[in-house]
Amino acid sequence: MERISWDQYFMAQSHLLALRSTCTRLMVGATVVRDKRIIAGGYNGSIAGGEHCTDNGCYVIDHHCVRTIHAEMNALLQCAKFGVPTEGADIYVTHFPCLQCSKAIIQAGIKTVYYASDYKNHPYAAELFEKANVKTEKVELEQTTIDFTQIISPAGIVQESK
Ligand SMILES: [Zn+2]
Ligand SMILES: [Zn+2]
Secondary structure, three states, X not given: OOOOOHHHHHHHHXXXXXXXXXXXXXXXXXXXXXXXXXXXXXXXXOOOOOOOHHHHOOOEEOOEEOOOEOHHHHHHHHHHHHOOXXXXXXXXXXXXXXXXXXXXXXXXXXXXXXXXXXXXXXHHHHHXXXXXXXXXXXXXXXXXXXXXXXXXXXXOOEOOOO
């Protein structure tokens, strides 16, 4: 069994979080990592307790769904809520961040943005990242890395790690 790399592990976590998205327009996941530890995670969704796009349809103004908080924002706000410093941390996102999230990422002191897919990459976001010395790197999720059948036996019991 091949050992999963950190990049693939954190990116897989973001893809897992994306499956929790409640806005069907785009399923996004974000994982904030510091010193190889996951400190927060987020997905595209409404405020806690709010109505979901999946139940009530999107609330679209000027081609954007205004009900949802983006995955990156949710992850950073989780840090704010629990008082976890984001200075010097990295973020793993399923899609290249939008302009608003890009600014928040820079302002939160994130140093590297790893993204799996390009998504309407805004040239101004790229410019801001560069000026702020925030590295952006594409890390595509290798499908083979989340083959859980490798660790789960037919009976569904996770085997002891060696
Ligand atoms: Zn929506
Ligand atoms: Zn965003």
